[in-house]
Amino acid sequence: MTTPILQVQNLKKIFTRNGQSDFLAVDGVSFDVAPGECVGLIGESGSGKSTVANMIARLLNPTGGQIFLDGEDVTKTDVRAVCRKVQMIFQSPQESFDPRRTLGDGIGESLLTAGEPASETAEEVARLLEAVGLSSDFMCRYPHEVSGGQCQRAAIARALAIEPKLLLCDEATSALDVTVQAEIVSLLSHLMRGHGMACLFICHDIALAQSFCDRILVMYRGKIVEEGLPDEVIQSPKQEYTKMLIDSVL
Amino acid sequence: MAVPEPTVRETVIRGSNGKTRLCFFGVMAALLIVSAVFSENLCPYDPYLQDLDAALQQPSAAHIFGTDRYGRDMLSRVIVGSRTSIFSTFLLVAIITTFGTAIGVFCGWARGRADNLLMRVSDLCLAFPGLVFALAVAGVLGGGLSNAVIALAMISWPKYARIARSQTLSVRETSYLKAARLAGCSTSRLILKHILPNIAGPILVTATLDVGTMMMELAGLSFLGLGAKPPTAEWGSMMSETRGLLQTVPWAVFAPGIAIFIAVMVFNLLGDAVRDWMDPKMRVKS
Ligand SMILES: Nc1ncnc2c1ncn2[C@@H]1O[C@H](COP(=O)(O)OP(=O)(O)OP(=O)(O)O)[C@@H](O)[C@H]1O
Ligand SMILES: [Mg+2]
Numbered sequence: 001m002t003t004p005i006l007q008v009q010n011l012k013k014i015f016t017r018n019g020q021s022d023f024l025a026v027d028g029v030s031f032d033v034a035p036g037e038c039v040g041l042i043g044e045s046g047s048g049k050s051t052v053a054n055m056i057a058r059l060l061n062p063t064g065g066q067i068f069l070d071g072e073d074v075t076k077t078d079v080r081a082v083c084r085k086v087q088m089i090f091q092s093p094q095e096s097f098d099p100r101r102t103l104g105d106g107i108g109e110s111l112l113t114a115g116e117p118a119s120e121t122a123e124e125v126a127r128l129l130e131a132v133g134l135s136s137d138f139m140c141r142y143p144h145e146v147s148g149g150q151c152q153r154a155a156i157a158r159a160l161a162i163e164p165k166l167l168l169c170d171e172a173t174s175a176l177d178v179t180v181q182a183e184i185v186s187l188l189s190h191l192m193r194g195h196g197m198a199c200l201f202i203c204h205d206i207a208l209a210q211s212f213c214d215r216i217l218v219m220y221r222g223k224i225v226e227e228g229l230p231d232e233v234i235q236s237p238k239q240e241y242t243k244m245l246i247d248s249v250l
Numbered sequence: 251m252a253v254p255e256p257t258v259r260e261t262v263i264r265g266s267n268g269k270t271r272l273c274f275f276g277v278m279a280a281l282l283i284v285s286a287v288f289s290e291n292l293c294p295y296d297p298y299l300q301d302l303d304a305a306l307q308q309p310s311a312a313h314i315f316g317t318d319r320y321g322r323d324m325l326s327r328v329i330v331g332s333r334t335s336i337f338s339t340f341l342l343v344a345i346i347t348t349f350g351t352a353i354g355v356f357c358g359w360a361r362g363r364a365d366n367l368l369m370r371v372s373d374l375c376l377a378f379p380g381l382v383f384a385l386a387v388a389g390v391l392g393g394g395l396s397n398a399v400i401a402l403a404m405i406s407w408p409k410y411a412r413i414a415r416s417q418t419l420s421v422r423e424t425s426y427l428k429a430a431r432l433a434g435c436s437t438s439r440l441i442l443k444h445i446l447p448n449i450a451g452p453i454l455v456t457a458t459l460d461v462g463t464m465m466m467e468l469a470g471l472s473f474l475g476l477g478a479k480p481p482t483a484e485w486g487s488m489m490s491e492t493r494g495l496l497q498t499v500p501w502a503v504f505a506p507g508i509a510i511f512i513a514v515m516v517f518n519l520l521g522d523a524v525r526d527w528m529d530p531k532m533r534v535k536s
Contacts, residue, residue, distance in 0.1 A: 059428050083434045090425040098426045100447040106426075110433035158429065 003071045004032040005165050005198045006056065011065035013051050025051045027222035028065070033166065038192065038199040040213030040230070042206055044245070048222045049202045050091075053168045056200070058082050070165065083110070087159035091171040093151035097143035103151075104139030107158040114162060128157040132187060149180035153187065160191060167192065167199045174203065185212055206246060210234055218242050268526045275520035282513055286332040293326035297483050306499050315505035318492060324505045331483035331506065336513065338395055338484075339465040345403045347457045350410025355441060355449070357411065358418025369415070372408035380405050380467065381474075388476045395468075395484070398477040402467055406460075413456060417449035451528050459521030462514040469510050485510045 013026040026048040033039050041049050054060040056067055058079040066075045074082050087110075090096035097106045107128055108121040116124070126136040132153040143151055152172065159167055169188070173181040189212060192199055201213055209216055210230040218226040218233065220241045226233060237243045285292055295313075301321035309316045315324035353372070357365040380402065387401035421427055422445070430444050471477040472486030473493075480487060485506040492502035 054428075057428075057432060059431060079431045080434050080436075083432045086432075088428070088432055090429065092425065096425040096429050098430065098444055098448070101443075106429070106433075109430065109435065113434035113436070113439070155429075158433075 002035060004068075005035045005037075005070055006033040006200070007066075007068035007071075008032070008052075008056065009066045009068070011052065011055060011067065012063045013048070013055060013060070014063040025222055026055070026062075029219070029222070029224055030065075031217055031224065031227070033198050033200060035165070035198055036192075036196045037215065038189075038201055038213045040209035040216040041200060041202045041219060042204055042209050042216060042245070043219030044204060047219045049219055050170050052219075053088065053170045053200065053202055056166075057086050057088050057168055084114070084162055085164055086166045086168060087162070087164040088168040088170060089152070089155050089159050089172040092175045093148050093155050094143045096155055097151065099143055102140050102142055103146065103154045107139075107154060107161055110158070110162045124161070125157075128161055129154070131160070131191070132157045148176050149184065152176060152180075152184055156184070156188065156191065160195070163195060163197075165198060167197050168202070169199060170202045171204070172201075173208070174205075181208075188212075206234065218245065268523065271519075272523040272527045275516060275523050278516045279520050282332065282336060282516060285329065286336045289330045289333045293323070293329040295323035295326045297322060297326040297330040298481055306495070306502075308499075309501050316499065316501040318488075318502050319495065324502060327483040327488060328485070328505050328509045331485050331488060332509065332513070334395065334478055334482060334484040335465060335469065335486070335510070338399055338478075339461055339468055342399045342402055342406075342464050342468065343457055343460050345399070346407040346460075347410055347453065349403070350407035351414040351446075351449075351453055353407065354411035354414025354416075355418050355445060358415040359422065359437075359441065359445075361419075365415075368411070372411050375405050376408045378405055381470075384471050384476055393476050393479065395472070395478045395482070398468060398471040401476075402464065402471070406464070409460075410453060410456065413452055414449055417452065418445055421445050421448050455521065455525040455528055458524045459518060462516075462518035462521065465510065465514050465517065 009030050011026055011029045012024070015023045015025055017023065029048075029052060031039070041052065043049055051060065055062045056069075058067075058074060058077060058081070062075065066073060068074070069082055069085055097103060104122070104125050108125045111121045111124055112118065122139070125139055129136055129138055134150060134153050134157070138146065138150065138154060146154070152175075155172075172188070173184050176184060185208065188199075191197075201209065203209055206216075213230055216226075216228060216230050216233045217224050218239070218241070220239075225239045226237065226242045233242065234246055237246060299322065301317075304313075304317050304321035305319050307313055307317045307321075313323050313325065315328065317323055318327070353368055357368050383405050384398060384401040387397055387404070391397045391400065427440065427444055430440055435443070468477055469484075469486030469489070472484050473490040475487070475490060478484035478487045480491060488506040489503055489510075492499070492506075496503050
């Protein structure tokens with residue numbers, strides 16, 4: 001058996017808020033993601049999905065548990081140690097680009113910080129933009145000058161720039177309308193096949209997860225309550241909560 | 251569908267075109283600065299040359315603002331005084347903006363104990379009445395313009411620290427900053443390339459508005475004898491020197507007073523114009 005690209009063991013996050021009782025946002029979550037696999041993480045708003053993703057990307061420190069990336073324990077490291085292997089696509093595309101800098105600056109930043117010279121970076125950015133179906137003049141545009149769908153394409157280009165092994169999509173399509181959503185999803189699946197990348201696909205649309213993912217995890221109040229193949233989970237849900245979730249969509 | 255009538259608010263906003271105002275006051279401020287730089291070449295007489303025969307003359311063609319009690323030409327002194335007044339104000343504003351922003355960004359970024367400590371220190375500085383503090387500093391360090399600048403700087407930086415801190419706190423939670431961290435940026439790159447450009451707007455506006463205020467405060471301290479020392483030409487101290495003559499030779503107080511009034515006005519209105527121009531809603535309109 002190959003080692004999983006991502007291994008999460010008993011992950012916990014407690015938010016302490018001033019003057020309020022502690023809040024257990026993620027409560028003992030464990031799962032694996034195999035290389036090239038696409039795992040869907042679904043659950044209602046506030047169930048802790050983004051918190052899990054942020055902890056995996058090391059943007060947030062877990063209160064307990066362990067995260068293994070490519071077999072290596074990264075629980076105690078910071079974001080710079082994992083950013084060559086993990087990239088993330090955020091919920092609202094426009095807000096994920098610095099309003100004061102161009103899309104090209106944003107896409108090329110990870111290449112620059114990796115020490116690539118500026119001239120080569122520009123070429124690479126143009127190539128990446130082409131791969132996600134944008135012309136190279138988007139390089140000089142600011143986030144407010146492009147549509148949400150175009151911006152999310154640029155965000156995908158940014159995430160792919162350093163060819164990560166794992167892509168975290170945190171509701172990457174929620175802010176887009178249905179037709180654009182379909183375009184972005186097919187672009188993502190096409191690119192992931194091409195790169196052999198694994199993906200943790202977070203969304204709250206169970207139908208989308210069914211069509212896109214190899215496996216589904218259902219999260220409820222900080223816990224994973226159900227896990228299985230998409231069709232299994234939808235046809236014969238074991239948990240009351242999953243049933244409710246499916247009934248509310250279908 | 252009929253185009254809706256513009257609302258009163260829109261009409262007023264369009265009427266007072268932000269960009270024109272910005273340019274106008276920008277040019278005015280630039281004129282003041284240029285005249286301050288070239289003040290020595292601009293003034294008709296030597297501002298420090300005493301001529302007791304010509305003391306306390308009324309305004310005339312030769313001396314537009316008259317002369318003071320040592321026979322020095324008031325117009326020349328006002329022009330040369332602009333250099334001291336304007337540049338010491340700029341220096342002061344530059345110091346408090348840089349220092350306050352640095353502290354604020356540090357606090358917002360580091361948070362925790364260091365943040366708490368520095369914010370309590372800033373509360374302490376804010377709690378002092380400016381004049382009392384300046385008197386205390388003058389008592390310890392002695393009077394003089396540079397000490398007046400130091401005293402004002404020590405009580406004025408917290409405003410900038412607070413703005414920078416709250417802005418930094420909100421920027422660090424944005425997804426574009428998370429994306430930048432995931433791009434492998436070092437802390438210094440995050441701060442220089444992402445945080446500072448995004449928090450600069452409100453800080454610059456505050457700084458521009460503060461030029462007028464600080465000019466007043468410095469002139470006030472000089473007036474009380476805690477700032478520029480005679481014979482240095484400085485507007486506040488010039489008013490102070492001549493205030494005993496207000497009844498007999500009012501023009502001598504009038505000239506530096508008008509100069510302070512105009513300079514403070516121009517920089518305040520420029521600050522307003524910058525603020526309006528920075529407002530994103532205004533920018534969409536233009
Ligand atoms: N920085 C924080 N401080 C305190 N509580 C937080 C913080 N971030 C998230 N939470 C809480 O943790 C819980 C989980 O949040 P999270 O963002 O992971 O939810 P989510 O599943 O991604 O929801 P959504 O689908 O709306 O994005 C929420 O109840 C939220 O209020
Ligand atoms: Mg979320």
